Amino acid sequence: MATPPLSSSFLSFFLLIISTLVLILSSSSSNKLGFAFARREKIESNPLHHHTHTLQVSSLLPSTTCGPSSKGPKRKSSLKVVHKYGPCSHLHEDKAKTPTHAEILQHDEARVKSIHSRLSKMLAGSGGDDLRDVEASADIPAKTGSTIGSGNYVVTVGLGTPKKDLTLVFDTGSDVTWTQCEPCTQTCYKQKEPIFNPSASNTYTNVTCSSNSCSQLNSATAPGCSDSTCLYGIQYGDQSFSVGFLAQETLTLTPTDVFDNFLFGCGENNKGLFAGSAGLLGLARNPLSFVQQSAPKYGHYFSYCLPSTSSSTGHLTFGKGSDGASNVLNFTPLSKSFSGTSFYGLDITGISVAGRRLAIAASVFSTSGSIIDSGTVITRLPPAAYSPLRTAFREAMKEYPLTDAYEILDTCYDLTSFDDVTFPVISFSFSGGIDVELDEVGVYYAEKISQVCLAFAGNSEASDVAIFGNVQQRRLEVVYDLAGGRVGFGPASCT
Known part of the structure; x- marks a missing residue:
């Protein structure tokens, strides 16, 4: 099902609300083996x-060449994790856009301030920051990256039918999984893979405003509606944002780990420090996070090993068992x-x-x-x-x-x-x-x-x-x- 484009008037209004809320929130924020x-x-x-x-x-200092991990058992439900700007990542090709260490730490500070603000409101009983990102296992290889106002790690998953591979930042502090989608009604930042086109998938559907799934956005961000279709809007601590449709689609982690009707954000207006990645895989505790949506298969259980440097690899693994964690x-x-x-x-x-x-x-x-x-x-x-x-x-x-x-x-x-x-x-x-x-x-x-x-x-x-x-x-x-x-x-x- 093709996605109706977001109207420019709605987007302008939505982003104006986000900007206003951000100002309000800002003013109110005050041995070789480790084991x-x-x-x-x-x-x-x-x-x-x-x-x-x-x-x-x-x-x-990290090597300039990739040194894949030589440690760890084979994992069925696992993704490879790499540093977003390291030589193990295909996003690393445009070195001109690689942030400096100073920029990474500045973005990290913005993220921390955002977390402090969100938590102070949540713990005060106000229901949390209206602009916080919505969050959403198999073993996915993880990579390091610097995005969403911090240094993060990325994994590659498949979305749609036929499957399109997309590289996403994975984040235990974020709720909703989202990716950039065509048509970009106002703006999309430059990403490495082609932007996901819902019209080219046989399994894409929008979520209606009256659905329970849409109402779950209340705990993550202010939802909206466009022609009875549910909208989401995410604003991050560094002022990056993603606005678009809440939708359902087939998500493929591995050849044997496929999820039908996975809820995600199909972003048609996106901007920020995502530097080549296609979006974000949310691993927090919100009902819309990947952890919660995949619970029937993985039992709310996942693990990861972050690579020691940007020139090595790690893993992100979902589920428990003989092929799981140590x-x-x-x-x-x-x-x-x-x-x-x-x-x-x-x-x-x-x-x-x-x-x-x-x-x-x-x-x-x-x-x-x-x-x-x-x-x-x-x-x-x-x-x-x-x-x-x-x-x-x-x-x-x-x-x-x-x-x-x-x-x-x-x-x-x-x-x-x-x-x-x-x-x-x-x-x-x-x-x-x-x-x-x-x-x-x-x-x-x-x-x-x-x-x-x-x-x-x-x-x-x-x-x-x-x-x-x-x-x-x-x-x-x-x-x-x-x-x-x-x-x-x-x-x-x-x-």
Whole structure:
């Protein structure tokens, strides 16, 4: 069924509403393998050489060629994950449009501010931000990218009949899955694959305004109608947006994992920092997210391993079983503090540096609360948690010369005179009595060898939610078991 074009008057009115709401919201916002292991009864208070990672300085920057993952079992319901701007991604060909590290961190900050605003409204009982994106498993290869105001990872799925392959950013902080669609009534940004044409598919149908599916948009964004057809509108924290029709279509993850009547956004007016990708795969907790729509097959269960660098690959896997996630997993319960939101909340109970537990009061994390997010690059911590982490890290790194801060990163080192560098091991403690030791690549963010930084930042306010970002998740197996109400961490499943 062909899609009736959106009227320019409606789009102008809709975007005017979005812009106005954004202004209102803005003014109201204030060891080689990292793994989880059972907490020791006693944490060693000693020497640093038992709790460090030593790396060649030359290895801190990614390769210019793709090095596919050589680790991890074969997974039936899995997609390959790659860094959007790395050599493993076909979106990488236009290097002129690759953002700088500074731009990635600036976009990341915009995303974090948007998350803080959304959560403050949700937790205050206002039903959430009217402009937040709607969210929507099989194992899908994932790639890293910098879009939606942050550094994200991308996977390739099939849409329509006959199937058209589309590369989408996957995001645990987003609800609705959407892609750009013809005709672009006002504007579409440039993407690598051809824009999806619903008129060329035998299985495309629009969703009516009277359907239950359309009413579910209320929890994600302000819906609208055009000739009785349901419309969606998504505004992201960096002012990117997508506006179009809510529709149903056949979605193909793998040759054996095909979903009929999958609800998605068919965007005819799209703009922003999506840089070559065709749209977004929403993995949050909203009823429209892919996780919820695929629950009959996958049981609200998915996992991923984010590649260690932009020149390697990882995976995004849906479902549980012998071909699923690692058997060596330790789980922490999902935080009840965020049960009414789209986000995955975790209860952080402490942080250790080089085997020593930092003196952080329990109230520091209980005041802010914490979430895990695949789309946020740099982990954000409450000021009273970040300060002792920075102090301990600087003490462990005192033989290396400090250099200028880089954007939001204030602890950076010039390593040009060194062949090797030794980082202290950093681990997070979560409720349920587990410690998660970050992989060596989850400790630093390297813009260049002369500016290698601690990959953490402090929030402005003690009440701002802490966010466990994707740099810290690199190379870990991260498992979301929604039916069990928990998130698990396991040994690195990609290299």
